[in-house]
Amino acid sequence: MHIVIAPDSFKEGLSARHVAQAIEAGMVPILPNARFSQLPMADGGEGFAQSFLDQLGGERYHCEVTGPDFRSVTAEFVINREHRLAVIDVASASGLPLVPQHARHPRHTTSLGTGELIRAALDHDIDEIIIGLGGSATNDAGAGILTALGAKLLDGAGKPIPPTGEGLGSLMTLDLDGLDARLNTVKLTAACDVDNPLCGPHGATTVFGPQKGAREEDIRDLEQYLHRFASICHLQLGQSICHFSGAGAAGGMGATLGGLLGAQLEPGVDLLLSRTHAHHVLAQADWVITGEGRVDGQTQHGKVPAAIARIAHADDVPVIVLAGSVGDDCEALYQTGVTAIFPIQAGPCELSDALMNSKKNLMRTGENIARLIRLAGYT
Template sequence: MHIVIAPDSFKESLSAPQVANAIQTGMAAALPNATFSLLPMADGGEGFAQSMLERLGGERFHCDVTGPDFRPVTASFVINREQRLAVLDVASASGLPLMPSTAKNPLHTTSLGTGELIRAALDHDIDEIIIGLGGSATNDAGAGILTALGARLLDGAGKPIIPTGHGLGALMTLDLSTLDSRLRAVTLTAACDVDNPLCGPDGAATVFGPQKGATVSHIRSLEQHLHRFARICHYQLGHAIAHFPGAGAAGGIGAALGGLLNAQLVPGVELLLTRTHAYSTLAQADWIITGEGRVDGQTQHGKVPMALARIGQSHHIPVVVIAGSVGDNCDTLYQHGVKAIFPIQPGPCSLSEALVNTASNVTRTTENIARLMDNPIN
């Protein structure tokens, strides 16, 4: 039996490679004669650059940038000199884990650091920058990125706005003529973990604002400011940025990259599998085991389990999903190749207990799954 283990990270507890190792430990205990291929995954969020580094090789660089709450943080990016390629994560510079839990508020966070990271990558002799979207603490529609790359975002008095979700409310003029000229010589590719638009009931503020600390009133304000930003982009620059799939990724960074900087937005899982030639490994599996920290209705919109379910379905390979928690509206996954979804928690517990015990819970759960695979019920 050949089992391909291809999980995403379980945020705040285990990286994707750690989850994969825990799954293999559990399954190997019950299936000692099975062979395993480990393909740690990322959908464009946290760990995407690391996944690309592990598959393609390269060198990691660190630099100090502006964090999401304007405090300095140390972020990183990967350079593959053979392919003249840079890979970076929004989460590394502007990610939610960089924020104190008591201070999360997307009205006042910025993507400046991600723009500074892009600028640092441009210092290398490269032809392409891949930017992993996802895991951001921001809802500034990429205003921070644009500012860091030289764009002028001005208020009614001609002064620069503060590049935050709240700051967008003062925007009157957007000037891209002063952008870093080196951008014209590189291809920008954005790896998206969602396909949401910028605005509306499925947009960046409404869907993802709450997990970033937004209240109902915050979401109302953010939504108004995103609409304002979109209108200014349309009337002043002729760019329609609000409704294309992925525009709402990373608090609207997808809109800035795809709508204003000519980046190609690609599903992160698809990009990772294509660039690392992993499709052939998946196609040879008897079973595919995947998972992520939380499986719910959002999983079908570009997340790892959904992408692997579709691959499994096309090759008639059963796919099993494990999750730290299972929410509502997962039924769609069963229609696209998932055979079963298993939560890893053995019973009620606090979040801190769940995070501490993630590895052992993954191992125990997947050992039980493996025993069922070895002795299927007819």
């Protein structure tokens, strides 16, 4: 029997690789004769570059960059020389977990570090940079990226604005003439886990601002600042960056990457699946185990479990989803090919306890699933 374990990370708990390892550790004692394959996955957020490294191989590089709150952080990216490819996680340089919970405020955070990672990747002999958009602490529409890559964002006095969400409120001039010339010779691909536009009721600020620390008055202001940025891009550069799918990803970084820097935006999990050997492995499975930190109605829209289920369902492979928590409207996943959904928590608990016990809970749930598989006559 061949069991493929292909989960996403459990955000702020365990990486996708560690989730897969915990599930297998729980199943192996019950199914000692089974063959296991681990396919750590990501939808564009935390762990996206690691998933490429796990499945394609390559080298990991570390560098000091500007964190989202302007403190220095050590970020990483992956280089695969065979494919002449660099893979970057926004979360590594500009991620929400890099800011202490009490200090999170999207008015004052920046994507500078992500731009610095792109610049560092350009130092290698590559043809493409894939940027995983997800898990950001920012709402600056990529102003930090542009600044790090040589663009000038100036206020009415001709002085550089702070490359933050609030800084966009004083933007008057956007000059891209100084952009790093190496961008002209490298393909940019942005991996999105959302399809939101930049502005409006479904935009970056309104939908994602609260989870980054924005209050109601902040949301109103930040929304105006993004509109200002989009208007200046249209008036001064002739670029419409506001309404395309994915423009609102990563606090609006999708708008800058796709609208100003020419990046192609693709659903993150589909991109990962198409560039790796995952399709072939899934087709050979007898059972597939996947999962993510929270499963709800949004999971069917570009998230790992839904994408894995659609592929496995085409080959009539049963799919079991594990979740840190199960929210509303997850029943729609059964229409995508999911066989069953299991929460891993033993009972109600605080979020901090759930995160701390993720490994133990995954192992226990993996063991219980293995017992059901054995009971069904599989050995």
